[in-house]
Amino acid sequence: MSPEILSALSSQFPPDRLFTDPVDCYAYAYDNSRNFRPPLAVVFPLNAEEVQSVVRLCHEYHVPLVPRGRGTGTAGGSVPEQGGIALSLERMNRILSLDPDNRMAIIEPGVLNQELQDGLKPKGFFWPPDPSSAPYCSVGGNLATCAAGPHAVKYGVARDHVLGLKAVTGTGDLIRTGCYTTKGVVGYDLTRLIVGSEGTLAVIVEATLKLTPLPRTTGGITAQYRDTTSCAHAIAAIMAQPFIPSALEFLDNNALNLIRGRHPGMLPDDMRALLMIEVDGSQSEVAEATEAVLNACKVDGLIEAKEANDTKALWAARKALSPLLRDVAPKKINEDVAVPVSRLPELLGGIEQLAARYQVANVNFGHAGNGNIHVNLLVNPDDSEEMQRAEACLDEVFSLVLSLDGTLSGEHGVGMAKRPFVPREIDETTIRMMKSVKQAFDPNNILNPGKLFP
Amino acid sequence: MSPEILSALSSQFPPDRLFTDPVDCYAYAYDNSRNFRPPLAVVFPLNAEEVQSVVRLCHEYHVPLVPRGRGTGTAGGSVPEQGGIALSLERMNRILSLDPDNRMAIIEPGVLNQELQDGLKPKGFFWPPDPSSAPYCSVGGNLATCAAGPHAVKYGVARDHVLGLKAVTGTGDLIRTGCYTTKGVVGYDLTRLIVGSEGTLAVIVEATLKLTPLPRTTGGITAQYRDTTSCAHAIAAIMAQPFIPSALEFLDNNALNLIRGRHPGMLPDDMRALLMIEVDGSQSEVAEATEAVLNACKVDGLIEAKEANDTKALWAARKALSPLLRDVAPKKINEDVAVPVSRLPELLGGIEQLAARYQVANVNFGHAGNGNIHVNLLVNPDDSEEMQRAEACLDEVFSLVLSLDGTLSGEHGVGMAKRPFVPREIDETTIRMMKSVKQAFDPNNILNPGKLFP
Numbered sequence: 001m002s003p004e005i006l007s008a009l010s011s012q013f014p015p016d017r018l019f020t021d022p023v024d025c026y027a028y029a030y031d032n033s034r035n036f037r038p039p040l041a042v043v044f045p046l047n048a049e050e051v052q053s054v055v056r057l058c059h060e061y062h063v064p065l066v067p068r069g070r071g072t073g074t075a076g077g078s079v080p081e082q083g084g085i086a087l088s089l090e091r092m093n094r095i096l097s098l099d100p101d102n103r104m105a106i107i108e109p110g111v112l113n114q115e116l117q118d119g120l121k122p123k124g125f126f127w128p129p130d131p132s133s134a135p136y137c138s139v140g141g142n143l144a145t146c147a148a149g150p151h152a153v154k155y156g157v158a159r160d161h162v163l164g165l166k167a168v169t170g171t172g173d174l175i176r177t178g179c180y181t182t183k184g185v186v187g188y189d190l191t192r193l194i195v196g197s198e199g200t201l202a203v204i205v206e207a208t209l210k211l212t213p214l215p216r217t218t219g220g221i222t223a224q225y226r227d228t229t230s231c232a233h234a235i236a237a238i239m240a241q242p243f244i245p246s247a248l249e250f251l252d253n254n255a256l257n258l259i260r261g262r263h264p265g266m267l268p269d270d271m272r273a274l275l276m277i278e279v280d281g282s283q284s285e286v287a288e289a290t291e292a293v294l295n296a297c298k299v300d301g302l303i304e305a306k307e308a309n310d311t312k313a314l315w316a317a318r319k320a321l322s323p324l325l326r327d328v329a330p331k332k333i334n335e336d337v338a339v340p341v342s343r344l345p346e347l348l349g350g351i352e353q354l355a356a357r358y359q360v361a362n363v364n365f366g367h368a369g370n371g372n373i374h375v376n377l378l379v380n381p382d383d384s385e386e387m388q389r390a391e392a393c394l395d396e397v398f399s400l401v402l403s404l405d406g407t408l409s410g411e412h413g414v415g416m417a418k419r420p421f422v423p424r425e426i427d428e429t430t431i432r433m434m435k436s437v438k439q440a441f442d443p444n445n446i447l448n449p450g451k452l453f454p
Numbered sequence: 455m456s457p458e459i460l461s462a463l464s465s466q467f468p469p470d471r472l473f474t475d476p477v478d479c480y481a482y483a484y485d486n487s488r489n490f491r492p493p494l495a496v497v498f499p500l501n502a503e504e505v506q507s508v509v510r511l512c513h514e515y516h517v518p519l520v521p522r523g524r525g526t527g528t529a530g531g532s533v534p535e536q537g538g539i540a541l542s543l544e545r546m547n548r549i550l551s552l553d554p555d556n557r558m559a560i561i562e563p564g565v566l567n568q569e570l571q572d573g574l575k576p577k578g579f580f581w582p583p584d585p586s587s588a589p590y591c592s593v594g595g596n597l598a599t600c601a602a603g604p605h606a607v608k609y610g611v612a613r614d615h616v617l618g619l620k621a622v623t624g625t626g627d628l629i630r631t632g633c634y635t636t637k638g639v640v641g642y643d644l645t646r647l648i649v650g651s652e653g654t655l656a657v658i659v660e661a662t663l664k665l666t667p668l669p670r671t672t673g674g675i676t677a678q679y680r681d682t683t684s685c686a687h688a689i690a691a692i693m694a695q696p697f698i699p700s701a702l703e704f705l706d707n708n709a710l711n712l713i714r715g716r717h718p719g720m721l722p723d724d725m726r727a728l729l730m731i732e733v734d735g736s737q738s739e740v741a742e743a744t745e746a747v748l749n750a751c752k753v754d755g756l757i758e759a760k761e762a763n764d765t766k767a768l769w770a771a772r773k774a775l776s777p778l779l780r781d782v783a784p785k786k787i788n789e790d791v792a793v794p795v796s797r798l799p800e801l802l803g804g805i806e807q808l809a810a811r812y813q814v815a816n817v818n819f820g821h822a823g824n825g826n827i828h829v830n831l832l833v834n835p836d837d838s839e840e841m842q843r844a845e846a847c848l849d850e851v852f853s854l855v856l857s858l859d860g861t862l863s864g865e866h867g868v869g870m871a872k873r874p875f876v877p878r879e880i881d882e883t884t885i886r887m888m889k890s891v892k893q894a895f896d897p898n899n900i901l902n903p904g905k906l907f908p
Contacts, residue, residue, distance in 0.1 A: 099794075101694050101795070101796040102794040153636075174883065176880070179792075180859040181793060181794055181864065182792075183861075184792060184864060185864065186861055186863050186872070186876060186879050186880060187868070187876065187880050187885070188647060188888045188892075189600075189613065192643050192646040193646070193647045193891075196642070201642075216696070236555060239555075239556075239557075242668075244667075281739075282738070282742050284738035284739070285735075285736065288738065338638060339635060340556040370635065370636045371635055371636070372637050405634040405635075407640055410635065411637055413639045414640055422640060425633075427630060429627045429628065429629055430630055430631065433644065433895070437644075437894050440891050441890075
């Protein structure tokens with residue numbers, strides 16, 4: 001990195017908003033993917049003009065610039081892989097407006113998901129994307145990755161809940177996309193093009209969000225199964241009836257064993273698969289949905305399906321699964337494949353067979369209502385023979401997913417982690433078209449370069 | 455147009471799928487905007503390969519190519535303004551798959567909206583976009599314009615109900631966007647970029663649609679008001695409470711007078727504004743929503759709000775408004791502005807004042823729950839003085855809309871009609887970015903050239 005750009009940055013940003021000491025930069029070198037590549041500098045802009053100024057310098061000097069929320073992504077999307085500058089949006093963290101009459105909010109990208117929810121709750125609203133990192137991940141990061149979570153099965157993903165953006169392209173231009181109405185068709189939909197683009201097209205500096213009224217009440221259901229396949233059939237049956245649950249989470253036996261280890265006595269021994277289901281709405285809606293879902297749960301292999309009056313402990317256990325995995329294996333290969341729900345029996349059965357054939361420890365759970373399963377292969381990176389088996393197993397899992405009309409990532413994104421596998425899902429012509437779009441937004445390829453594309 | 459391209463087309467398409475006689479081409483020269491510009495030829499492809507072949511020829515010979523569904527648009531989007539070739543997708547009209555278990559359908563672009571609904575209804579589903587032309591407009595056209603209709607207030611617009619596309623770019627490349635799952639984040643969201651791009655980026659040759667379960671029951675409510683302003687306040691109150699109606703249509707007094715003329719005695723004389731409201735869901739949901747909406751209707755100026763047991767005649771009258779307008783004036787200037795619902799009192803009051811000041815006959819109605827009002831200025835094109843007043847009035851209506859954080863088009867699109875006004879809503883930098891995207895998809899500017907941009 002040329003000294004000129006550093007000196008230009010120093011003249012524009014005070015020392016507490018420009019880190020260059022490697023010790024200070026350390027915390028901006030990684031995310032939840034465990035990749036580690038330190039930036040040469042970290043800049044903390046306070047407004048759109050400062051973002052534009054940094055982008056223009058990077059554009060001029062051809063220096064990589066990696067926008068960053070709170071680094072909670074699991075695919076390496078915010079890791080400064082090629083060095084350069086980390087652009088931390090964490091200090092652009094104001095909620096600019098809450099407008100319940102129009103069901104909208106305007107926020108800066110560094111606002112935390114939970115801060116937003118806390119601001120909305122007293123007004124009777126929420127913003128549906130609910131990744132498990134909600135208390136410490138930023139809304140800007142949620143938008144950059146098109147984040148989702150358990151409630152996506154009913155409420156959709158980040159792109160469904162954003163109306164407009166202000167964003168800075170790779171040339172430093174500030175663009176304004178979308179509108180402040182629930183309908184609008186003037187010009188191209190750049191809003192949803194930028195959402196999910198992992199910081200490779202533009203830096204989001206402001207977002208207009210669509211709000212959803214809080215459900216008046218929620219109900220919980222658990223359904224225990226003797227085996228994975230019968231549970232997968234129940235998932236398909238639940239999703240084929242008209243009452244959409246507000247969450248439909250699947251846990252396989254290995255996931256249940258993790259919980260059993262931490263919470264002895266919480267779960268019965270003969271259960272090999274569990275559904276945790278939430279329904280929401282008015283009291284009468286919840287009653288109707290509960291009845292319909294309990295009926296759909298009744299497939300061969302059901303041990304028991306019942307209303308769960310206090311699901312808090314169970315949800316806490318479900319949320320703790322990802323961290324628990326860190327305890328049982330030095331490394332997990334964490335995938336988040338998705339298939340059409342009717343193909344879940346084939347997917348879950350196939351994963352069991354593959355894990356047995358390759359003798360790879362694995363834990364599978366996730367957002368079954370979207371067909372979105374977190375497949376975790378537990379490995380020791382120092383055991384090269386085991387790593388080889390795991391890689392071969394993963395390769396076959398991907399082939400299986402694609403043969404079932406699935407996608408390699410339901411919500412985590414491509415980042416660095418899934419980059420090599422993109423050509424198996426997206427054909428060469430379409431990748432070329434995406435690269436042309438990238439070129440149009442960022443001609444010098446400075447915004448998060450190398451990410452997303454193979 | 456060079457003779458070479460015509461001879462190449464003749465060698466590939468039989469005479470019944472290649473029109474060159476001006477008499478045959480006539481029907482492909484216009485849409486519902488009343489613009490008329492005949493193409494030099496009309497081609498009827500049967501599959502993606504044939505679309506690619508036509509696009510490649512047009513790319514090579516720099517000939518304009520205008521994709522076309524059924525020509526029901528109101529903004530001139532499908533009019534072959536620069537001559538060239540009209541690409542009629544009407545014979546690519548197969549429903550390729552209905553998959554109720556996964557709530558998806560795959561269709562060719564020429565399938566009519568109503569044909570799709572008819573295919574889905576026995577399976578318990580519908581596809582939410584419901585323009586009033588549903589019986590004779592194509593799903594491909596619905597996607598190209600990001601169409602909506604009365605039910606968008608609850609169910610959203612076309613972009614919310616599409617999961618993936620096959621499309622042919624301006625170079626003749628076939629791209630595949632999106633996925634066959636309800637969640638997916640691999641690669642850029644080209645799906646929603648192409649939806650609403652009015653055929654300027656790519657020709658949609660196949661679409662994977664997201665289906666919605668049919669509501670189990672619906673209920674109707676009408677609310678009559680003494681004046682527009684009180685009615686506008688009621689709209690805002692209805693949308694500020696948590697039960698979202700499945701339709702919330704507003705009719706001003708001039709719209710009511712049109713219905714009075716056709717259906718004497720149907721509507722009371724002292725009503726100056728009417729809301730037609732639909733709620734849907736299970737019986738208990740409908741009961742709860744009806745009660746909540748009736749409460750919200752109670753603002754100063756209400757004459758009566760009541761459940762309407764048979765709303766069929768009223769909905770038929772509402773649907774007939776656009777055609778009725780054709781009868782009362784030689785020409786209508788038909789706009790579909792949208793503002794945040796809380797600003798509707800200012801918008802509707804302002805339009806009344808402007809119409810009075812400029813002495814322009816006008817009829818206003820539309821999808822009030824989205825703040826989306828169809829403003830119709832009734833004019834005689836042969837009366838140049840009246841036309842001048844109408845243009846000046848329209849100009850001030852647009853200024854008013856933008857001052858209220860609104861958009862110039864909620865659902866009709868830009869096409870030719872709103873092109874000159876785009877720079878008042880979208881800044882120059884953002885328009886330039888959109889043009890770069892257009893350039894990336896269509897480097898020779900052959901796909902619907904001149905549309906959408908100022």
